[in-house]
Amino acid sequence: MIYCDYQATTPLAPEAREAMLPWLDGPEGTGFGNPHSPHRFGRQAAAAVELARDRVAALFPPGGRVIFTGSATEAINLALRGSHPPGDARPVAVSAIEHAAVLDTARALRCPVEILPVDREGLVAPACGLPDAVRLVAVMQVNNEIGTIQPVDVLARRAKELGALFLCDAVQGAGKLAPPAEADMIAVSAHKLYGPKGIGALWIRDGVVLEPLLTGGGQEQGLRSGTLSPALCAGFGVAARLSTELLESDARHVEKLWARVRSLLPEWELNGSADSRWHGNLNIRREGLDVARLMSDLRTIAFSAGSACASGSGRPSHVLSALGLSARQAKSSIRLGFGRYTTLDEIEMVAESLNAAAERQDMR
Ligand code: PLP
Numbered sequence: 001m002i003y004c005d006y007q008a009t010t011p012l013a014p015e016a017r018e019a020m021l022p023w024l025d026g027p028e029g030t031g032f033g034n035p036h037s038p039h040r041f042g043r044q045a046a047a048a049v050e051l052a053r054d055r056v057a058a059l060f061p062p063g064g065r066v067i068f069t070g071s072a073t074e075a076i077n078l079a080l081r082g083s084h085p086p087g088d089a090r091p092v093a094v095s096a097i098e099h100a101a102v103l104d105t106a107r108a109l110r111c112p113v114e115i116l117p118v119d120r121e122g123l124v125a126p127a128c129g130l131p132d133a134v135r136l137v138a139v140m141q142v143n144n145e146i147g148t149i150q151p152v153d154v155l156a157r158r159a160k161e162l163g164a165l166f167l168c169d170a171v172q173g174a175g176k177l178a179p180p181a182e183a184d185m186i187a188v189s190a191h192k193l194y195g196p197k198g199i200g201a202l203w204i205r206d207g208v209v210l211e212p213l214l215t216g217g218g219q220e221q222g223l224r225s226g227t228l229s230p231a232l233c234a235g236f237g238v239a240a241r242l243s244t245e246l247l248e249s250d251a252r253h254v255e256k257l258w259a260r261v262r263s264l265l266p267e268w269e270l271n272g273s274a275d276s277r278w279h280g281n282l283n284i285r286r287e288g289l290d291v292a293r294l295m296s297d298l299r300t301i302a303f304s305a306g307s308a309c310a311s312g313s314g315r316p317s318h319v320l321s322a323l324g325l326s327a328r329q330a331k332s333s334i335r336l337g338f339g340r341y342t343t344l345d346e347i348e349m350v351a352e353s354l355n356a357a358a359e360r361q362d363m364r
Contacts, residue, residue: 006337013194023231052237072189075202082210122272141173146272147281156182175243195239264351
């Protein structure tokens with residue numbers, strides 16, 4: 001089986017796994033403590049959480065704090081709902097290609113939601129119109145379906161000029177690109193950067209005030225009650241540290257894979273910009289392709305027919321539609337995602353299998 005779905009989730013880095021194990025039971029069976037307990041078991045676990053927090057903080061700009069959450073979805077909910085004063089009817093603006101975690105949460109806020117369009121390349125215009133009195137702008141750093149890198153720093157500066165907060169969903173960019181330096185809040189997820197599932201984080205710039213969604217024990221500076229998992233924190237911390245250390249070599253590796261796979265798939269058209277993108281995401285289409293049949297023909301390759309969340313619904317992806325693709329074009333698109341552990345041999349085998357399976361369909 002060849003794994004080509006790195007945008008859905010990444011394999012757990014062996015180093016992150018190693019870092020987690022002592023906090024499941026050991027060392028010497030004392031690693032299971034509650035990090036919020038005052039005795040030695042608790043203090044040990046709390047030290048592991050704080051070390052992890054420092055490591056995760058390296059994914060963000062200076063001048064803010066890291067709040068651990070259960071996922072990026074929760075971090076985004078905390079940012080959007082926690083910054084929304086009840087009854088405030090000022091609009092928020094979000095890009096048309098945001099993940100559902102942003103789009104659906106913004107729509108649930110009971111305020112007008114302005115959708116910022118993208119061009120054929122899948123990019124939000126840096127000079128796009130922002131509504132008067134906009135309260136918050138949310139644009140992602142890297143799109144999960146097509147990999148395009150958005151001009152988030154320019155947009156964040158524009159939001160700031162209008163007195164609005166800027167939220168950046170950096171789930172697909174964290175540990176791959178420099179952080180969005182101008183954002184006020186940044187959401188990330190461990191399992192997209194070779195860490196464990198079940199933990200994310202929200203970075204909050206100093207001075208930004210949020211209301212908690214979860215109340216209770218008052219953990220995470222009162223912003224996210226609930227006992228933290230030291231094992232998940234430790235795994236996230238090591239995965240974040242590794243991603244920062246390997247930022248350039250990971251990028252060089254995916255560039256090499258990208259160049260090779262593109263050269264082997266000349267009949268396939270690229271969705272989204274070729275340049276302003278994370279090159280570990282290849283979203284391509286072939287006119288008239290039956291993607292369901294392709295997937296059932298290629299059961300030894302794990303890839304996606306769109307985003308993992310949207311696939312299965314039968315509806316064309318909202319991201320591909322926002323690019324101006326027809327429903328037919330969107331439905332004949334696939335996404336290959338590769339990264340740190342993908343080999344050149346694997347990507348060559350994938351390209352060969354895709355071409356052969358598509359040609360079998362052409363001959364029908
Ligand atoms: N934002 C983007 C861009 C994503 O790709 C995802 C996951 O697919 C999420 C948010 C949600 O992340 P999580 O799985 O941590 O809730």
